[in-house]
């Protein structure tokens with residue numbers, strides 16, 4: 001989960017300004033037209049922007065509790081083409097009362113593109129390398145069993161993680177045994193022992209936050225995190241029920257929060273830098289997004305829009321921030 005302002009601007013700007021990505025540009029088929037240098041002066045663009053503004057007002061005026069910001073800016077111009085914001089009447093008063101281009105939102109999931117963008121900037125990481133090149137701990141934790149029963153980590157490539165083709169399950173959080181209050185026996189299931197309930201981090205609900213806890217390279221915390229991460233898939237050591245792979249790599253797309261998290265750890269390992277620092281230095285700051293980070297936001301947060309009654313603003317996402 002990244003805290004960001006102006007999600008649309010940021011995606012558009014980031015996609016075009018990051019030099020590591022430009023050098024690998026893959027031109028579209030057909031004629032490559034020169035870029036529009038002054039789109040803000042084109043009548044057709046001006047008309048489209050006006051009509052978008054009217055539509056924005058019509059739609060957002062019905063929103064009681066949702067803030068909306070849309071920004072679009074050409075890299076060739078200083079002024080945004082689109083700069084639309086809506087502040088709803090119902091909101092947590094600990095946040096801003098006036099949503100603007102400077103407002104910080106807390107967003108998740110589409111932030112994965114930044115983790116992948118950061119990977120693309122590391123020319124020394126090859127997409128066809130196995131994840132175990134950077135995280136050999138995964139191999140050390142390799143479970144026994146057929147490929148139906150156990151993840152073959154040596155076949156899980158960096159590219160498969162980046163493209164949601166690794167076959168690694170989506171999350172750790174939605175194992176109901178994760179939640180201390182899950183009434184297994186009342187639901188006719190075998191009693192959950194302490195081990196089954198413990199050790200599954202996710203950060204959601206009352207579960208433990210998965211973190212790398214500072215300098216994980218020297219104090220072994222990474223290993224601990226990976227044990228916890230992989231425990232859900234292949235924990236033979238604790239003789240817990242085996243979590244099977246969902247698919248073999250490159251079989252079918254499978255959206256995976258865990259996969260992108262592993263990718264973030266790969267980038268950290270390859271660069272010896274925290275993902276937060278890398279994203280800031282190489283993507284957010286060059287794009288003018290000074291307030292954007294992986295950090296948990298402060299409370300009260302005069303810069304942030306906090307939705308009323310939303311518990312996720314305060315969630316600690318740990319390594320799942322990627």
Ligand SMILES: *[C@@H]1O[C@H](CO)[C@@H](O)[C@H](O)[C@H]1NC(C)=O
Pocket residue numbers: 062064
């Ligand atoms: C928005 O809030 C007003 C005033 O509290 C209420 O009358 C209306 O039903 C709400 N609309 C929606 C869509 O919740």
Ligand SMILES: *[C@@H]1O[C@H](CO)[C@@H](O)[C@H](O)[C@H]1NC(C)=O
Pocket residue numbers: 092093094299300
């Ligand atoms: C606002 O923040 C204060 C201090 O952290 C907290 O005690 C209070 O419950 C918050 N209010 C809301 C509506 O979340």
Ligand SMILES: *[C@@H]1O[C@H](CO)[C@@H](O)[C@H](O)[C@H]1NC(C)=O
Pocket residue numbers: 098099100
């Ligand atoms: C909100 O902020 C914008 C930009 O700073 C400013 O133009 C506008 O007057 C502010 N609106 C309110 C209601 O404070």
Ligand SMILES: *[C@@H]1O[C@H](CO)[C@@H](O)[C@H](O)[C@H]1NC(C)=O
Pocket residue numbers: 179180181182205206
């Ligand atoms: C988290 O713990 C609180 C207090 O024990 C409890 O009320 C709540 O239901 C728990 N949430 C989940 C998702 O288990």
Ligand SMILES: *[C@@H]1O[C@H](CO)[C@@H](O)[C@H](O)[C@H]1NC(C)=O
Pocket residue numbers: 272
């Ligand atoms: C990684 O960074 C730390 C400090 O940030 C430094 O002490 C260490 O030598 C670096 N390791 C490598 C392999 O560059």
